[in-house]
Amino acid sequence: MASxxxxxxxSHADTTDLPALAEINRLAYMQETISMIxxxxWPAETNMFNxxxxxxxxxxxxxxxxxxxALTGTGEIAGFVCWTLEPEKVVDEATAKLGMGANGPTGKALLQMQEIFNxxxxxAAAPEMENMGNLVKGQKHYYLSAFVVTPKYQRKGIGSKLLRHCLEIADRDVLPAWLSAFPGSHSLYLRFGFEDVEHQDIDLNKWDHYRFRGFGIYRQYFMARQPKTKTLTT
Structure with a gap:
């Protein structure tokens, strides 16, 4: 039964919201098996928050x-989204070493805190992610660079409202949208018109030293959605 x-x-978030947004991100990603690796x-709460x-x-x-x-009636932040307009992409091979490039937000944070990561x-995972990022070279587009709803507010329509708001911007500008999806959010993006372009399979059993705790193959999807334009009527 649906919640x-x-x-x-x-509303727009700013730097005063950073602690709340980071905690939402930490709580949501605690549920992702890839975080355990x-x-x-792990769970390394302070490291994940930072x-x-x-x-x-x-x-x-x-x-x-x-x-x-996304603010509830009591003013609590229930979720957030980062929606980035990216120009025609040029990949710098010298810096494309971590995540979507060492000069990107994820790469910068990783470089600052290498000691907390495996x-x-x-x-091992970065080259495949970089290859997927190369799919958007030469194409101006929007990129869903973060999209998180805190666990207690998931499946209550908040994520859909955030995502719909972003896609309305892409449609207004007549630009495609791209994202990288974890397994749990894949079906949501399909419902909003995204299509699979590429995927990456990671054998988490290998990285868990074959303790076989039920991790198995973890599939991350790279997805795209073309802009929807209104049909003109005469």
Whole structure:
């Protein structure tokens, strides 16, 4: 049975919201099995919080990035999204070493806090992610660089409202939208018109030293959605 939706108001987030946004990010990503491998000493609550705060801050400082927060009636932030307008992409091979490039928000945060990560795992996954990023070279587009709803407010329509708001901007500008999806959010993006372009399979059993705790193959999707334009009537 679907959870009852709740009303939220969307507004722009700023640096004063960073602690709340980082905690939302930490709580949501605690549920991702990949976090158990990527972070040393998982659940590593302080390390995860510091990393997400640094990454969100870097995203806020990225040109052409809009950060929207969803506020409940009590003023609590229930979720947020970072929506980045990216120009025709030129990949710098010298810096494309971590995540979507060492000069990107994730790469910057990783470089600042390398000691808290399983770097062997990060570096093994990075080339495939970079290859997926190369799919958008030469194409102006929007990129969903962060999209998180805190666990207690998930499945209440908040994520859909945030995502719909971003896609309305892409449709207005007649630009495609791209994102990288974890398994749990894949079906949501399909419902909003995204299509699979590429994927990356990571055998988490290998990185868990074959303790076979039920991790298995972890599939990350790279997805695209073409803009929807209104049909003109005469």
């Amino acid at each position: 009852e939706s709740i009303e939220v108001t969307l 990527a972070f040393k000493d 990393f997400f705060q640094a990454r969100i801050k870097a995203r806020m400082e990225t040109p052409n990035t809009l950060v929207f927060k 770097l062997e795992f990060i570096m």
